[in-house]
Amino acid sequence: MRKRRVAKTIGIVGVPPWETMHKCIARGDVLVDLDEPIPDMPVRNGYLPTNYCSILKRVVSNIFSLREAGRLDGVIACIGEDKCDGMRHIARWLTTTTDIPIVQVRNDNSKGYGTPISESQLPLGVKMELIVGSVFRTSEPPERPRKTKPVCGFWGVPPYDFDILKLFPDRTHIYGWTRCMENKTPGDFDLECYVPEGLPVVFFVQSFCQKSALAFNLAKKHNGLFVEVDRHLSRSARAKIEAFIRFNVKC
Amino acid sequence: MKKIVVDCGTSYTKIHYLESAARRIVPSHKIIKTGSKYDIAAATGHNAFPNAKKVVNELVALAEGALRLITEPDFTILDCGARDVKFVKVKNRKVAAMDWNTECGAFTGQVIDLLQRYFNLDSAKLPTPSQKIPVVCGVLGMTTMFDRISRGTPYPFAFAEFLRGIAHNCEALAGRPDRLYISGGLCLNKAFLNSFSCEVIPLGRFVLTEGLLGIIKT
Numbered sequence: 001m002r003k004r005r006v007a008k009t010i011g012i013v014g015v016p017p018w019e020t021m022h023k024c025i026a027r028g029d030v031l032v033d034l035d036e037p038i039p040d041m042p043v044r045n046g047y048l049p050t051n052y053c054s055i056l057k058r059v060v061s062n063i064f065s066l067r068e069a070g071r072l073d074g075v076i077a078c079i080g081e082d083k084c085d086g087m088r089h090i091a092r093w094l095t096t097t098t099d100i101p102i103v104q105v106r107n108d109n110s111k112g113y114g115t116p117i118s119e120s121q122l123p124l125g126v127k128m129e130l131i132v133g134s135v136f137r138t139s140e141p142p143e144r145p146r147k148t149k150p151v152c153g154f155w156g157v158p159p160y161d162f163d164i165l166k167l168f169p170d171r172t173h174i175y176g177w178t179r180c181m182e183n184k185t186p187g188d189f190d191l192e193c194y195v196p197e198g199l200p201v202v203f204f205v206q207s208f209c210q211k212s213a214l215a216f217n218l219a220k221k222h223n224g225l226f227v228e229v230d231r232h233l234s235r236s237a238r239a240k241i242e243a244f245i246r247f248n249v250k251c
Numbered sequence: 252m253k254k255i256v257v258d259c260g261t262s263y264t265k266i267h268y269l270e271s272a273a274r275r276i277v278p279s280h281k282i283i284k285t286g287s288k289y290d291i292a293a294a295t296g297h298n299a300f301p302n303a304k305k306v307v308n309e310l311v312a313l314a315e316g317a318l319r320l321i322t323e324p325d326f327t328i329l330d331c332g333a334r335d336v337k338f339v340k341v342k343n344r345k346v347a348a349m350d351w352n353t354e355c356g357a358f359t360g361q362v363i364d365l366l367q368r369y370f371n372l373d374s375a376k377l378p379t380p381s382q383k384i385p386v387v388c389g390v391l392g393m394t395t396m397f398d399r400i401s402r403g404t405p406y407p408f409a410f411a412e413f414l415r416g417i418a419h420n421c422e423a424l425a426g427r428p429d430r431l432y433i434s435g436g437l438c439l440n441k442a443f444l445n446s447f448s449c450e451v452i453p454l455g456r457f458v459l460t461e462g463l464l465g466i467i468k469t
Contacts, residue, residue, distance in 0.1 A: 236351035239308035247346035
């Protein structure tokens with residue numbers, strides 16, 4: 001008699017190739033996005049240096065917490081240009097020093113699926129939730145996305161703390177890596193660098209992220225606002241965004 | 252109940268009375284508990300009263316205040332507070348750039364105030380040093396200054412070098428303009444103003460309340 005395969009729980013980091021994730025889903029595995037907060041599993045420090053990307057700190061904490069709870073059988077980790085150098089180093093460390101099976105992948109998909117959510121009328125926070133929630137499944141928007149003319153732009157990765165998104169007006173479009181996520185082309189550097197001329201854009205980065213060099217110089221080029229936030233929004237970062245929007249955005 | 256706008260900073264609170272247009276500066280720790288005695292039309296600052304009808308962030312208040320007080324089309328204003336440094340650059344009467352430094356500028360104003368009292372120095376009589384102490388932040392800069400003193404540098408001189416270091420950082424933050432408008436308590440510190448390499452024009456301590464006045468009118 002053929003032995004029935006037990007479904008596995010696989011953590012994903014970044015945006016792995018669609019086919020890789022759907023092979024897992026087809027055989028009944030459960031996928032967990034390790035970049036995102038996991039209920040009842042607070043981020044634990046000590047695995048990585050104190051001054052380090054808070055998203056990757058959360059990824060690693062999630063891996064160890066889930067593994068300890070017996071709820072993680074393996075990890076599919078993006079380590080290429082579609083994610084970041086940090087994850088490549090972490091994946092190497094985890095592969096060589098732990099028993100957690102780590103599959104290292106690169107997503108070089110160049111077939112764009114479009115960016116209707118990024119350009120829609122939906123509030124920025126809803127857009128972000130939908131894009132983040134659609135890494136390995138299709139998320140149903142609360143209302144049909146309608147293409148709008150942008151009044152403001154948010155450039156960057158999905159932030160550690162989504163509270164920052166509440167500061168932005170309606171018709172704020174999404175640019176940068178989050179837009180690449182929606183397009184299913186996380187390694188598309190040209191798309192990541194794209195912002196429309198003349199649009200007031202906040203270039204957001206997590207502290208200690210290598211993308212800050214890109215954000216800093218894109219902000220200079222486009223007269224935008226460069227904002228660096230570690231975990232939660234600081235008073236000065238909030239004030240800068242509020243002031244930038246007040247003095248630059250015509251709603 | 253007196254109607255006011257208020258800039259409630261870390262060390263001092265600047266009050267503007269709306270009926271009389273009188274102004275008053277009081278230590279913040281004294282006024283924080285008495286906020287409910289006032290009818291606060293608008294507030295800004297680290298300790299902005301929660302019962303204020305309108306709470307405005309400091310960068311917005313600074314920009315609005317500067318636009319009311321300065322008539323030039325292009326200018327840069329720097330606010331040196333007790334615990335941070337912020338600037339707004341205006342081009343063609345529009346806000347073109349801004350920043351708020353809470354890390355490298357941490358507690359610079361507070362440290363200057365404390366040190367000057369500790370050494371019992373008159374800021375108008377300090378020497379003008381040719382070099383500066385590299386000031387990463389108020390606290391680390393102070394460490395270097397005391398190292399200098401322990402190696403034999405007279406303390407008024409070491410303190411003046413410390414001020415030059417802070418002024419150098421402020422100019423770098425503001426993008427090294429030829430002329431810099433200064434707001435905040437350090438406007439009263441002559442040695443600090445003399446430490447800048449560019450032209451400085453002190454505007455006093457009520458620039459942010461001026462911004463609040465503009466905001467409540469609109």
